[in-house]
Amino acid sequence: DVKVTQSSRYLVKRTGEKVFLECVQDMDHENMFWYRQDPGLGLRLIYFSYDVKMKEKGDIPEGYSVSREKKERFSLILESASTNQTSMYLCASSPWDRQETQYFGPGTRLLVL
């Protein structure tokens, strides 16, 4: 079974803090994605990566950055957390030629106070 793990299920941070969300996948997938999920807004793509050290902006990249130093690991960074970044963050991965079949992690619920 494909497994996508995320470092934390719940996280509480203060405004202005630097926040790291980690995602690891064990299926040697080339593509990795970061989404945020908000009620009534669905899943919105923040960033994605199709190879090590490669990244592309999604629909809502403002306030976020990413890092992919190893194929299996994709990190989402909030340089200076703000309250409007309180959300559920979902990581996903897929093979390079099968973006339509994405495997999601369980999510990290982030609360920024």
Next chain:
Amino acid sequence: QQQVKQSPQSLIVQKGGISIINCAYENTAFDYFPWYQQFPGKGPALLIAIRPDVSEKKEGRFTISFNKSAKQFSLHIMDSQPGDSATYFCAASHNFGNEKLTFGTGTRLTIIP
């Protein structure tokens, strides 16, 4: 800009009934339409998908109906069961899924006894 519109936002169906969730898209270049199912505390998982060369696809109790001229597609769950209670997301992609997915806003489905 909401490229995939999903309705209703929430749906309550009696056990044994038919659940219907609708999606409409604007981008005529979309050519791959998956549905994802998300249980509480879990990430979304691919449920069923359709390409526009067919008007219907059925897998067990789940059916996708696709209307290319109307740019609409829908998920039908026959004989709905309490275990079907989840949030459902439609999505769309082009290049036969080799491009990133655009998700709808989600429908929270509750099946009552």
